[in-house]
C-alpha cells in the first residue's frame with residue numbers, strides 16, 4: 001500500500017503490522033479479526049471454519065492454549081471460554097435440550113447448582129440430584145429422557161472423591177455422557193477421560209491460571225462420540241443442516257459433539273475469552289505441575305497439623321487416612337489430593353470469625369487454586385443460601401472453614417494458622433455443644 005497522506009488515515013493504517021519475528025513465548029493476538037488474502041480465502045473460512053477470521057470463532061493465542069489443554073487432559077479437543085461458569089453452561093447446553101433430564105451429584109459448586117435449579121429449569125431442563133458415590137443412585141435416577149450426568153471430581157466442602165469409572169459405566173450403558181468438573185484436581189492430578197468421562201470442564205480461573213489474575217474456563221471433549229449408539233439420543237448432532245447438508249455426525253463422526261461445542265454452542269452463546277486472558281492461562285499452565293505438587297504437599301502437611309489441634313473437631317481432606325474416601329483418593333489421585341479442603345472449629349462461628357479476621361498471611365477471600373493461601377467461611381458465604389439441613393449434609397457447619405493452600409513456605413503457613421488458633425477467645429470454644 002502506498003503511504004496515505006491524511007493524518008486520520010495514517011493514525012489507523014501506518015505501523016499496524018508487526019515486523020516478522022519468531023517469538024519464543026506465545027504471542028498475544030489481541031485482534032478482533034484477521035485479514036483474508038482473497039475471496040477464496042474468506043469463502044473457505046466461512047465454509048469450513050479453517051483458519052482464523054473473527055476472534056469469537058477462533059484466535060491463534062486461544063487456539064494454542066486449547067491445544068495445550070486438550071493434550072494435558074488426554075482429550076480430543078478443548079474449547080476455551082471466558083469463565084468456569086461459562087464452561088459448565090456450554091458443556092451442558094451442547095447435550096441438553098428443552099424436555100431433557102439431567103442427573104447431577106448433590107454436592108457441586110454453588111454457581112452450578114443455581115444454574116441447574118434455576119436457569120436450566122426455566123429452559124425446561126429438569127435435574128435430579130443424587131449421592132455422587134452411590135452408583136445405584138445414578139442408575140435408578142435414569143429416565144427415558146436423561147441425556148447427561150454431571151459431577152465434580154473432588155467436592156467442596158466434604159472433599160468427596162468421585163468414582164469416575166463406576167459412574168461413567170452407568171452413563172455408558174445408556175449412551176449418555178458423564179460431564180465432570182475437574183477444577184479441584186487439574187489435569188496434573190487426574191485425567192477423568194482416562195477413567196471414562198466424556199467431557200471435562202474446568203474453571204481456569206483457579207489452578208490453571210494459578211495466580212489469581214484472570215478468569216477463564218475450558219471444555220474438553222473426549223472425541224469418542226458413539227454415533228450408532230448415542231446418535232438417536234442427540235438429534236441436533238445427527239440432523240442434516242438447514243439446507244440439507246451433512247449433519248455433525250456425518251461430517252465429524254466421533255468428534256461430532258466436540259465440533260458442535262466449538263462451532264454451534266460456544267460462539268453463539270458468546271462467552272469468548274480475551275486473547276490476553278488466554279495468554280495468562282497458557283503461561284500459568286507452564287508451571288501447573290510444579291505448583292500443584294507443592295500445593296498438595298503443603299496441604300497434606302497443613303491437614304495433618306490441623307487434625308492434631310485441640311481447637312479443630314474435624315478435617316475433611318481426602319489425603320488423610322481418616323477421610324471416608326481415602327482409598328478412592330489413593331486410586332484416582334496418586335500424585336496428591338489437591339490443596340482445597342475444609343476443617344471445622346470446635347468454637348463454631350465465633351471461632352471461625354476470629355480465625356479469618358486474625359490470619360495475616362492466609363488471605364480471607366473467595367477464590368481457590370491460587371499460589372497464595374486463601375480462606376473462606378462457607379456457611380455465611382458460598383453456602384448461605386442453603387438450609388441448615390443441606391449445609392450439614394454438605395459438611396458445612398457453623399465452625400467450618402475452607403482453605404486453599406498456596407506455595408508459600410510451609411512453616412509460614414503453619415505459623416499463621418497457629419497464631420490464629422492459639423488466640424481463639426475461650427468464650428468461643430465454650431460454645432462447642434451448640435454448634436456441632
Ligand SMILES: *Cc1c(COP(=O)(O)O)cnc(C)c1O
Pocket residue numbers: 083084085086109111112152181183184202203204205206215216217
Ligand atoms: C470456581 C468454580 C467454578 C466457576 O468458575 P468461574 O471461573 O468462577 O466462573 C465452577 N466449578 C468449580 C468447581 C469452581 O471451583
